[in-house]
Amino acid sequence: MLLKLQKTYKQHLVYSKLKYLFYIFIFLSIGCSSDNNSSSDDEGYTPIPNPELTFEIPSNFPETTYDLSQNPPTERGFELGKKLFYDGQLASDGVVSCGFCHIQSFAFTHHTHITSHGVDGKIGERNAQPLHNLAFMQDFTWDGATTFLDSQPIIPLTAEKEMNETISNVLSKLENDPNYPEMFANAFGSEGVTAERMFKALSQFMVLMVSANSKFDKWQRGESVTFTDDEEAGRILFDTNCASCHAGSLQTDQSYRNNGLPADPEFMDNGREKVTGLPEDSFKFKVPSLRNIEITFPYMHDGRLATLEDVLDFYSDGVEDSETLDPILRQTDGSLGIPLTSDEKNQLIAFLKTLTDNDFLLDNRFAEF
Ligand code: HEC
Ligand code: HEC
Incomplete structure (x- = not known):
């Protein structure tokens, strides 16, 4: 085998x-x-x-x-x-x-x-x-x-x-x-x-295909929108725990990182290493933009996670160690991943949904018919 x-x-x-x-x-x-x-x-x-x-x-x-x-x-x-x-x-x-x-x-x-x-x-x-x-x-x-x-x-x-x-x-x-x-x-x-x-x-x-009219964009531009308490709490959690990789208006610093997904024996997809040939790039994938993330399920490069709840459960409990695991996902006490309570997960999801841009999704200029 x-x-x-x-x-x-x-x-x-x-x-x-x-x-x-x-x-x-x-x-x-x-x-x-x-x-x-x-x-x-x-x-x-x-x-x-x-x-x-x-x-x-x-x-x-x-x-x-x-x-x-x-x-x-x-x-x-x-x-x-x-x-x-x-x-x-x-x-x-x-x-x-x-x-x-x-x-x-x-x-x-x-x-x-x-x-x-x-x-x-x-x-x-x-x-x-x-x-x-x-x-x-x-x-x-x-x-x-x-x-x-x-x-x-x-x-x-x-x-x-x-x-x-x-x-x-x-x-x-x-x-x-x-x-x-x-x-x-x-x-x-x-x-x-x-x-x-x-x-x-x-x-x-x-x-x-520019998507720049989500609630989050309007908030960033100081337009008249207000986040709910959950969205605001989620935004702060996101800033602390996620934005070092999912950075800025595009929610990506455009780097390649290993976020600790267990290697998939079916495809043996080693990601960035395929392009650079460097073992230190093994299992690294491009940090994806999280724009419109509410509707782009399933998630990750191989679509292995079905919902945003699954994604957050993965970050809190599923991160797997390997030589190329991103150091950001190693806590000082030696544990891996991002500790999150279930309330915090709900708040993060409320925030992630502010990244949906319906103007873009329904923009007739791009429609097939
Ligand atoms: C160390 C960098 C890093 C941190 C920190 C991080 N991510 Fe990610 N994230 C990635 C990478 C890299 C991927 C793509 C991995 C893959 O597909 O193999 C990803 C994928 C995702 C996806 C799936 C996107 C898609 O299009 O399928 C979601 C959703 C996500 N992250 C949300 C979060 C949230 C929420 C946090 C904070 C709780 C977070 N991430 C923290 C690097 C990071
Ligand atoms: C069979 C399904 C399929 C078809 C057909 C297809 N794509 Fe894709 N597209 C994908 C997949 C899967 C990826 C991710 C590929 C990867 O990471 O190796 C992708 C990635 C892309 C990306 C990169 C997006 C990014 O953020 O980096 C662009 C651009 C793109 N496709 C444009 C096109 C165009 C233009 C066509 C037609 C000429 C096309 N695709 C046809 C499945 C498809």
Whole structure:
């Protein structure tokens, strides 16, 4: 059994390495493809108006990490990105679109799925992450496999257990589609269905997914909202016990840490180590934002915890020791985790619910229909 596990694990490592080389290759080739926005005088193509969309940084947020000047969202680019996001043609089975696993009303997570569910019912190893405030993130996925939002979609597009496609196949489907060639031209000012443009359009759609209107945001900005006694008590508990990792307006310091979840023998998912190859990164995962956490269940990278109560029970009683366990979770008396009474847990949950942003969850701009 152990041997078998070790073998799969080794295969996985080899696969990961190949996967990363492949991404580099794709990006070099995309980088070389010429994308001349000034060629709008292409024969037979007359550009139509394409106003830039405004992107405002909420006053309680940090600067963006995404360089908007390199890919400014426009009306037609956003429209194209949205169509691509909801289009099953991007997958080998014609069904599994990005929106299949990222459902808006659940903050773009895959509701009811513990780990992701791709083409032919194939089950992945990780819980689909919410999509919001991506313009402010330094890197993406639970282990930070990519540092550039434009390249992130290559992972699901080509993963066998997700969309199981090749970039060139997708491009040829789009070329032969009755609508896409015109939409690409309108979005980028000249004809051409290219990978770079496809990824830029997806990013234009995704960077505008800014969630900044929860009760917590309004409180941070000094707008007229008041926390209930429980919410306020929960906020103080959160500041003391959680905010060293789940920090700031985005509730993440964007670091990778081991929060003491027992290792899962089924997937042997060692997290950040897959990317860096460093044993000291073993079982570390990106500190997730807790925005909209009320509705992004189940929780953790593999969706193993069903409710917020389970999460808090885990922090108070379930933290497991290991060499890479985050030192913050070791108390001075040698005990592990974060001691919390059941009242304190209820107060923390009341506070966590102030992070729900209904304006974002119901924002029509992102809706499929
Ligand atoms: C089969 C389900 C599935 C499909 C289809 C899918 N995703 Fe995901 N998505 C996931 C999972 C699971 C993760 C976490 C991956 C990981 O940590 O390895 C994720 C992570 C992401 C992230 C990183 C979020 C963050 O905060 O770091 C982005 C961005 C994203 N997906 C965008 C897309 C786009 C764009 C598409 C379509 C091209 C897409 N996804 C298709 C399941 C899916
Ligand atoms: C030492 C850093 C650290 C501390 C302290 C910490 N967390 Fe976390 N938290 C993490 C990491 C890392 C993860 C992701 C772990 C994984 O999926 O393997 C996480 C995951 C979570 C999740 C699941 C998020 C999701 O999207 O699935 C919730 C909810 C959560 N923490 C709440 C809390 C609360 C509430 C506290 C305080 C009582 C707290 N955390 C304290 C690092 C921390």
